[in-house]
Amino acid sequence: MKALITGITGQDGSYLAELLLQKSCDVYGMIRRASTENFERIHHLRDQIHLVQADLLDQLSIVRIIDEIHPDEVYNLAAQSFVPTSWNQPVLTGEFTAIGVTKMLEAIRQIDTNIKFYQASSSEMFGKVKEIPQNENTPFYPRSPYGVAKVYGHYITVNYRESYDIFAVSGILFNHESPRRGLEFVTRKITNGAARIKLGLQDKLFLGNLAAKRDWGYAKDYVTAMWLMLQQNEPQDYVVASGETHSVEEFAQLAFRVVGLNYKDYVEVDPKLIRPAEVEHLVGDPSFAKNELDWKPSVSFPELVKIMVEADLKFIASDAHIESR
Ligand code: NAP
């Protein structure tokens, strides 16, 4: 079994690569050329995976690698994935996150329609939510150029499934986090900030909207759902979520509690971090994935916060040690 992962250098790509290796897959990762390597998350896997250069912006490069590798499964995780950047770079976000999906599907259509395809859809598509909780039938109302691009990616995947009989599925994943989460996302910003404050490296943590609510899960659990979706008899789209929602403020409260501090003494709101249009309340209904895929999350919200804070304490302590030498 051969699998190609786009976005292998990202949070999800690195966990998915680990999972597929455990399943005895031959793992190929698509990377884009950079002047310096950006492989921290997959460093430990380097001698077990194959890295191939291509870019979501370059159709021919995608056709070439899919033709050369001829994978059984393609997981399309690559995207411009940070919501605030999508207001500053809306066109580029559309090129990567929307049209990039068509480029992947078109390559599969031309080379071999038996290749299975996973698209990383997002709860951001629900945006200004039409119902609570959100499930596979909830209408979309995206609130950012990123969300709009993901809606395009979602429907083009449905369309290639229906037009060309490709086994193409979308996982509508709610927020999932880990110690490998990028530092700009709110969970990692908080756990990293709490750890730095505890270690005396920082005084304050500036955040935006503390009232926003998210359905947060653990990334390792969520990549298992991606794999399960491609092992089914029928291609279908699934919501993957914990079914619980918590505010950014609650996340901060718990994270500071892990290091024995009161978040109110350190967290301040910076109005510059408030978004032009906000997604206020996300909470998913994962019943379909639970029933059909036999999938359920294994890490609770407080456990997730603790895992991330403890990892950051360790990471920063070793870093601070290097700084002080
Ligand atoms: P991430 O950590 O930001 O990783 C994004 C990956 O995409 C990186 O490997 C990046 O490569 C790659 N990439 C970006 N532009 C590219 C291009 N033009 N060509 C090739 N590769 C490119 O994202 P993540 O959190 O792992 O999320 C994975 C996917 O799931 C994304 O599509 C995201 O939108 C979606 N999603 C995430 C969540 C979540 O909560 N994490 C929830 C729902 C959906 P570089 O290392 O070179 O930048």
Ligand code: GDD
């Ligand atoms: N990033 C960030 N930084 N967000 C903040 C901050 C801050 O300082 N303060 C408050 N927030 C709020 C945001 O306004 C948002 O409501 C919430 O925290 C979560 O923000 P992010 O962690 O940046 O994630 P996101 O929900 O916008 O997007 C993530 O999840 C999506 C799935 O719903 C990304 O991973 C997307 O790629 C993914 O599709």
